[in-house]
Amino acid sequence: MMFQMPGESYQGTPPPLKADGQMLRERLQEHVRMLADEIGERHYWQPERLHAAADYIARTFREAGHKPIRHRVPAWDQEFHNIEVQLPHDGVANEILVIGAHYDTVRGTPGADDNASGVAVLLELARLLRDTELGRSVRLVAFANEEAPFFGSAAMGSLHYARQARERGDDIVGMISLEMVGYYSDEPDSQSYPPLLGHFYPDRGNFIAFVSNLRSRGLVRQTIQAFREHADVPSEGLAAPELIPDILRSDHWAFQQMGYPAIMLTDTANFRNPAYHGPHDTPDRLDYETMARLTAALAHAVETMSQR
Numbered sequence: 001m002m003f004q005m006p007g008e009s010y011q012g013t014p015p016p017l018k019a020d021g022q023m024l025r026e027r028l029q030e031h032v033r034m035l036a037d038e039i040g041e042r043h044y045w046q047p048e049r050l051h052a053a054a055d056y057i058a059r060t061f062r063e064a065g066h067k068p069i070r071h072r073v074p075a076w077d078q079e080f081h082n083i084e085v086q087l088p089h090d091g092v093a094n095e096i097l098v099i100g101a102h103y104d105t106v107r108g109t110p111g112a113d114d115n116a117s118g119v120a121v122l123l124e125l126a127r128l129l130r131d132t133e134l135g136r137s138v139r140l141v142a143f144a145n146e147e148a149p150f151f152g153s154a155a156m157g158s159l160h161y162a163r164q165a166r167e168r169g170d171d172i173v174g175m176i177s178l179e180m181v182g183y184y185s186d187e188p189d190s191q192s193y194p195p196l197l198g199h200f201y202p203d204r205g206n207f208i209a210f211v212s213n214l215r216s217r218g219l220v221r222q223t224i225q226a227f228r229e230h231a232d233v234p235s236e237g238l239a240a241p242e243l244i245p246d247i248l249r250s251d252h253w254a255f256q257q258m259g260y261p262a263i264m265l266t267d268t269a270n271f272r273n274p275a276y277h278g279p280h281d282t283p284d285r286l287d288y289e290t291m292a293r294l295t296a297a298l299a300h301a302v303e304t305m306s307q308r
Contacts, residue, residue: 009228029286029288033283036112064126075145087132095173097175097306099176100141100143102158102179112281118178175260176263179266193271210227229300
């Protein structure tokens with residue numbers, strides 16, 4: 001396993017949000033409210049809501065100045081869509097960085113943290129990076145059908161996307177999956193871990209985790225280093241063998257299956273959030289100020305990574 005990461009995790013009390021940070025916090029909160037409150041649980045058995053979520057994502061991408069592309073994802077007797085925007089760039093045209101988040105939920109949950117939080121950050125990255133000079137192609141993708149029963153199947157949106165990318169010969173140099181990024185706690189013992197990992201990490205769930213398998217260890221180190229250069233959010237990193245199945249629980253797994261380096265950014269899901277996959281995963285439980293700090297730092301990190 002690889003526990004040591006470049007750079008230093010942020011420590012101390014961050015300064016108050018400035019005006020632009022406050023506006024970012026409000027936008028993130030509104031995205032989560034729309035997805036988790038207005039639309040609610042969204043999945044194969046509530047197809048009209050899953051389509052409504054896709055429409056909201058596409059509309060928000062357009063309002064940010066982009067031209068979203070819909071990619072068909074067949075799922076049994078229905079059809080859903082991945083929603084993608086490609087950011088303009090002036091650098092190496094064939095090198096691609098993908099940032100994604102799934103927008104479906106499991107049955108019985110409004111899915112505020114899982115995964116309206118990741119989608120909200122994705123949408124705001126589209127706005128923040130709109131006029132940024134990028135040295136690589138950056139694609140932002142909202143994926144359908146990450147949750148059971150589709151995880152690992154041909155109907156999983158990210159696997160469908162990654163498989164087509166491999167067939168086209170796309171040179172994806174890295175994929176970052178935003179998987180539950182909204183729940184934080186400074187309370188002692190608010191963070192748990194898979195067996196043995198707790199010996200190496202904090203007992204307070206106030207950090208964002210950067211997680212990969214060993215094959216993607218270079219990407220996880222590169223990403224967390226770029227993030228820490230700008231972040232006032234604590235961060236921890238891990239590259240581990242796939243014998244620990246919890247490191248595979250998101251859309252980055254699909255890209256790893258296709259041979260691409262891929263990592264997950266996460267608040268660690270059920271290892272921290274007691275409302276995981278339940279009816280109480282609601283917007284009022286999330287920390288939008290930390291989400292705003294995370295989003296701003298991640299936008300800077302993407303810009304940095306696009307130049308390397």
